[in-house]
Amino acid sequence: MILPIYAYGQPVLKKVAKHIDSDFPDLPRLIDDMWETMYNASGVGLAAPQIGKSIRMFIVDTIQLREEEDKENGIKGVFINPEKLEEYGEDFSYEEGCLSIPDIRADVTRQSKLKLKYFNENFEERIEEFEGVNARVIQHEYDHIEGILFIEKINPLKRNILRRKLDKIRKGKINSEYKMSFK
Structure with missing residues (x-):
């Protein structure tokens, strides 16, 4: 099922998320819904x-x-209860x-490599290293579970320039090609 994506300004996006256990209700269904939602958007x-x-x-x-x-250098996976062990490499x-x-x-500046401990969708523990775009996407998503949005990592002047657009998003005054929640 395609779920609405919560828009900038929603309190849930600014919270530090909680760990879950393997018996989290309907976890396989939630993961399937997240894949469908992400690809739809x-x-x-x-x-x-x-x-x-x-x-x-x-x-x-x-x-x-x-x-x-x-394609073999890309990654596809589920990351549950991830923990950054190390960020390193060139910015x-x-x-x-x-x-x-x-x-x-x-533009966001991040370190080029990341070592991460996490559980996959079967709750098998993994420790892996990622680099380049793979590391960047994981770092971006990891920031979400820490309550951090990418716009907080950009140049303050650029963020100030974007303030009007951000206010429109917060108020739901945008057209999106996918389902969004502006509660």
Whole structure:
């Protein structure tokens, strides 16, 4: 089922999300709904707070960003109760966007590598390292479960320039190609 994506200004997007257990109600269904919602909105990542659930879970699919001959370097997965173990590597800037903040994109500087401990959809613990765009998408989604939005990481002058657009999103005065919640 396609769920509404919570728009900028919704309190759930600013909360630090809670850990969940393997017996979280209807977890497989929630994960399926998140995949369907993300793909419907043409996203590459979606965090549970973006669908109104303040839990530490997100999904990522960077395979769709890759050229055909480079698809094996993308990732697709479910990340439950993730914990950043280390961020390292060179800082690099990249234009990011967010399904909760439609039609706004801005350069965000992040470190190029990430070591993460998490549970997959079967609640099997994993420790993995990611780099480049894979690391960036995970860092972006991880920020969501920490109550941080990408616009908080951009140049303050640029954020000030975007203030009027952000206010329109908060008030629901935008047209989106996917279902959104402005409660």
